[in-house]
Amino acid sequence: MSTGAFFSCLAAKRPPKPEPTMTTRGRRPVDWVAVVTLPPDVVMMTVILPLLRSFARPPSGARGGVVPHTVGIQVSSLEANGVPTPVWVPGLGLGALSSARVRRLVGGRVVLLPGAGRSGRAGPVAELAARVQAALGPGPVVLVGHSQGCPVVAAVAERDPRVVAVLLLGPSADPRMRRLRVLAGRWLRTAAGEPWRQAPQIAVQWLRTGPPAMVRLWRRTSVDAIDERLRRVGVPVVVVRGSRDALCPHDWAAHLAGSAPQGRLVELPGAGHMTPHTRPDEIAALVRELM
Structure with missing residues (x-):
């Protein structure tokens, strides 16, 4: 799912539709030549995050939320x-x-x-x-x-x-962030200023929770x-x-x-x-x- 599609789901009265997953094990292989030509947000949601899914395990001791x-x-x-x-x-x-x-x-x-x-x-x-x-x-x-x-x-x-x-x-x-344009703009500005080293940890947590x-x-x-x-x-x-x-x-x-x-x-x-x-x-x- 692209970043734009995710924010569209926040405004719409429906959950996001699942999209095809590209992995290297058990499913169709990743076409890395095609991947490098994709926009960064598409690469994150369709390639990087699925590859991280194997690390998204519930924390030890989790019971009833x-x-x-x-x-x-x-x-x-x-x-x-x-x-x-x-x-x-x-x-x-x-x-x-x-x-x-x-x-x-x-x-x-x-x-x-x-x-x-x-x-x-x-x-x-x-x-x-x-x-x-x-x-x-x-x-x-x-x-x-x-x-x-x-x-x-x-x-x-x-x-x-x-x-x-x-x-x-x-x-x-x-x-003010109930308006989609305001929400998306603020999210992108904030994300651009965050250290990128924390992106994998955030991605794993988002995967565990689910869009x-x-x-x-x-x-x-x-x-x-x-x-x-x-x-x-x-x-x-x-x-x-x-x-x-x-x-x-x-x-x-x-x-x-x-x-x-x-x-x-x-x-x-x-x-x-x-x-x-x-x-x-x-x-x-x-x-x-x-x-």
Whole structure:
């Protein structure tokens, strides 16, 4: 599927149609002479991503959409001592791998949802929030949301007393991006500014989730009034954006930070949208501050 076709599916009321897969084992061979003449986005979706499919395995320990993940700091020890546990909700199409570098520093666990680490049909934001609540444990917790996971995090934080702080990384539910042209333009500008070394990891996570699930999650979260929810969140809320993140522009991030009674905005110079992966030390410092 080309990039243009993927964004067309976001606007249309249908999932993307499957396209022929080109692999080197068990199916028709790749015509590499033809491949080099294809546009880069077509090569990525029809050749590179299928070849990476063999690496797209569910994370070890995944059960019912919840991935218990404890690295460095034992979650059970934190909870036993009353220290807030970081709980991560990934962005669109992403899974546990997207926050792995930060969790090596501060620990925590990841909740996977349909469209964010899991295939399947995403329900309303309230239903997605209930899934996250079921995975919180006894608390207290610091909820960390990335990109399209942020509306779900806000929906949990406005009603669950176990949440003592919220960290929103690149919240991308800007209503202006409901227009296909705006969404595609911002996505391309942001992608161009990201380090290309992370592309294989992102591709593997997108494959594991699947474009149909990603489209469905986008349709649920992009229309959610996250700013209205944040007005009802009575705990500290930190909104983080990279200065090169076109999916979360400055005015939108400042608006969200101003909507929360205890909100503040942190901008990371030179960073893009994938701050958990590209700026793990700075994100870990913010998590520790909230813990």
